[in-house]
Amino acid sequence: MSGRTRTPPRWWFDGAAPPLWSRLLAGVYGGAVAVRRGLYARGLRRRLGADAPVIVIGNLIAGGSGKTPLAIALVERLRDAGWTPGVASRGYGRDRAEDALWVTPDTPVALAGDEPLLVARRTGVRVRVDRDRAAAARALVAAGCDVVVCDDGLQHYRLRRDLEIEVIDGRRRYGNGLLIPAGPLREPAERAGGVAFRVVNRGTAVPGETGSESTGFGEWPMRLQSTRALPLLGGRPLSLDAFVGKRVHAVAGIGDPERFFAGLRARGIGVVPHAFPDHHRYRAGDLQFGSDLPVLMTEKDAVKCAALAGERHYSVPVDAGLPEAFWVALLDRLRALRTAPG
Secondary structure, X not given: OOXXXXXXXXXXXXXXXXXXXXXXXXXHHHHHHHHHHHHHHOOOOOOEOOOOOEEEXXXXXXXXXXXXXXXXXXHHHHHHOOOOEEEEEOOOOOOOOOOOEEEOOOOOXXXXXXXXXXXXXXXXXXXXXXXXXXHHHHHHHHOOOOEEEEEOOOOOOOEOOOEEEEEEEOOOOOOOOOEOOOOOEOOOHHHHHHOOEEEEEEEEEOOOOOOOOOOOOOEEEEEEEOOEEEEOOOOOOEEHHHHOOOEEEEEEOOOOHHHHHHHHHHOOOEEEEEEOOOOOOOOHHHHOOOOOOOEEEEHHHHHHHHHHOOOOEEEXXXXXXXXXXXXXXXXXXXXXXXXXXX
């Protein structure tokens, strides 16, 4: 495995005791979080919204949990239900981050950020990146959107929201349950009690799987479904089954690379893993592995690697699958907001 990935401290998820210094700093961090939340709760800091419902997708732990696949699935469901959704994002790690920008499928990834560009290419809806998410939401509404989806931003309290969806990594959950840096939590676990929906990412579904894993009370299971490999240079898609029983280089620069590797292994694909930091900016040398095996990478990585790709480089897109009852409940809540007075 590549040594270039930034791994979380071992005590976050493996049961080791956090060092004393991390517990002390977690107390300071927790106090700052409580003060900030209190200022917004008491109206001492102003919240800004838009003239349309705002749905925020986020998580409580540092690192990825599957927010972007859910955001894509949500946008597609909203559009199918007659809404005109738009997506607001900070555009983490992008160049000229001080500039607000409309993201189209042709926007350079360095200016858009990898996740906003992926959403724009997959959905075709309006995507706005801005440090000020409230300004992004208002720009989307002014452009004709009647519902705003915020990909990440559970802790961005300045943006007033109507529905919150927490996404939980089903493998790592909340780790040791402690605040940063003693643990992975950005906010106390009790914060989850205030969200409208809690979605548990169970990872990549594989053929023949029953999907019978238990989910906690008030939680909705989500599976990431992968069936295709798309050549980065264009051409005919391949079934993932074409790689079963073969060895491949697997590239993942996401919050939890092991989730991607495990999904490929579960299908019977031999994985040589190459983990990179989340939002990694790839250079040509990053994809040179010294053997002529096919290279499979996440869709989020693929938007950054097209200029570096060869004939054996493939993107593996995922689709988020959730129970139909989840979509019924969410759309019912949204319709109630549309018809509510005032």
